[in-house]
Amino acid sequence: MKRLTLLISAILMTGSILMQAQVYKFDFSIDKKVKDGYIKVTSETLFNNERGYGYDLLPSWDGKSNQPFFFSLNVPDGNYKVTVTLGSKKEAASTTVRGESRRLFVENLSTKKGEMITETFTINKRNPVISGKERVSIKEKEKKKLNWDDKLTLEFNGDLPRVNSLVIERVENIPTVYLCGNSTVVDQDNEPWASWGQMIPRFFTDQVCIANHAESGLSANTFIGGKRLAKILSQIKEGDYLLVEFGHNDQKQKGPGKGAFYSFAYNLKIFIDEARAKGAHPILVTPTSRRRFDENGKSVNTHGDYPDAVRWVAAKENVPLIELNGMTAILFNALGVDNSTKAFVHYPAGTFPGQTRTLKDNTHFSTYGAYEVSKCVIEGMKKADLEIVKYLRPDYSGFDPAQPDSFESFKWNLGSFTENEKPDGN
Known part of the structure; x- marks a missing residue:
């Protein structure tokens, strides 16, 4: 009986290991023979919970x-490590891959007829x-978002998206x-947000x-109060990074104890202390600039003392700082008053379905703006000498916010869903 119990335990343990290490492989090719x-x-x-995988949200x-x-x-x-082979035996193609809520991973990858390219x-x-x-x-509106559910969702977009195969496997030991x-x-x-x-x-x-x-x-305190930091702390591990950028909404909080060098600085320290307690690396980021110019056409700070508070806490706590406020001001100055609207x-x-009024938002980015600002963040990572910059893709050639990429050269295939209401916050 004891031997049987040990055998059953071994089988269950093996099954558990196999489940944890499971690799999901999908063949999208036109070949009749399955790989x-x-x-x-x-x-x-088609996706349903019983099957657990399949085409989702739009027609297959x-x-x-x-x-x-x-x-x-x-x-x-x-x-999860995703290995996707893109291309077609019958035609040239151009494919973009995004994940969950429009996270960009593979950008405008062109393949010739018969050519297959694998990206991870x-x-x-x-x-x-x-x-x-x-x-x-x-x-409530987040309940409809792809970020907060039990599914891993990939979006295949582009001028002519073509997928040959897809492999998804759990990974543990990466930052x-x-x-x-x-x-x-x-x-x-x-x-267009x-x-x-x-x-x-x-x-x-x-x-x-x-x-x-x-x-x-x-804001920093509502992020903590909504248990979003608690969710991160339940998963973060030694060697990971915690990037913290607040200020836009914090500056609107009024009352006793509120302010850049009071409640805001106090809450930033909570992020720092909690990350360090887990062996992770906290990084502070000054808030991105809004689009506002003075009479001379120069970008002005709209965040009051909040960028200085971030700098002060970073120096006091010996935490790396990404100077995004300054870099984005340089970026918007380089674009100029008119071109910065892009x-x-x-x-x-009428630009987007159901859009009956003009959209004019000087806080929230277009896809082009978000793309340029993300490069500013990377340059901040490099200046802070973060170890993860060694994992930048080979085609990242650096970025100078004083010399932004041409808007005309930026190519973005629109997603399938639009919203005319601006995001919360300003």
Whole structure:
């Protein structure tokens, strides 16, 4: 009986290990023969919880359409290495891959007829559960977001998206960069809104994972109060990074004990102390500049004492600082009063479905603006000498905010969902 018990225990343990190490392989090719060890995906492979994988959100892909499509897989919280082979035997293609709420990973990858190119990246998946009955206090509209569910969802977009195969596997021992912030950092779900946090994954190899926990409208204290930091602390490990950018919404808080060098500085120290207690590296980021110019056409600071408070706390606590406020001011000065509108959500009525009024927002970024600001963050990482910059992709050639990329050279295939209401916060 004892031997039987040991045998059963060994089998259960082996099964547990196999489940934890499970690799999901999907064959999207037009070949009739299925690749060994792969699951064949057809136009009838639609996602449901019973199956646990399949085409999601939009009509399934038939291998011929040039329309974007989504593919989802139910997986536990964690980091997942994605290996995707793009291309077609029948035609030239151009494919962009985004994940969860429009996080950019593979950008405008062109393949010739018959050419297949394999790309890898690492993506973070999470749900609101912390432990037991403890949950992140997410907003009602966040319940519809792809960031806070049980699925890992990939979006395939581009001029002519073509996917041959997809492999998804759990990974543990790579550094994770957790992002804390507001609407300038969050993964914006819908066009035309975007933030730097969802663009920055594109520039890192699969040896780094970006986990963006930011949300629109939040300040340092409401991020903590909503148990978002608690969620991060339940997962963060030694050697990970915690990037913290607040200020936009904090500066609107009034009353006793409020202020840049009072409650705001106090809350920043909470992030620092909690990260260090887990063996992680806290990084402070000064708030991105808004689009506001003086009579001489020069960018002005709209954040009062809050950027200085971030600098003060960083120096006092010996924490690396990313000077995003200064770099974005340089960026917007370089673009100029008129052209800087391209970095923000400025669009005439009728640009997007159901948009009956002009959009003029001088806080929230367009996709182009978010892309440029994400490069500013990377340059800040380099200046701070963060070890993770060694994992930048080879095609990242550096960035000077005084010489921004041409708006005309920036190519972004619109996502399938739009929203005309501005994000929370300002």
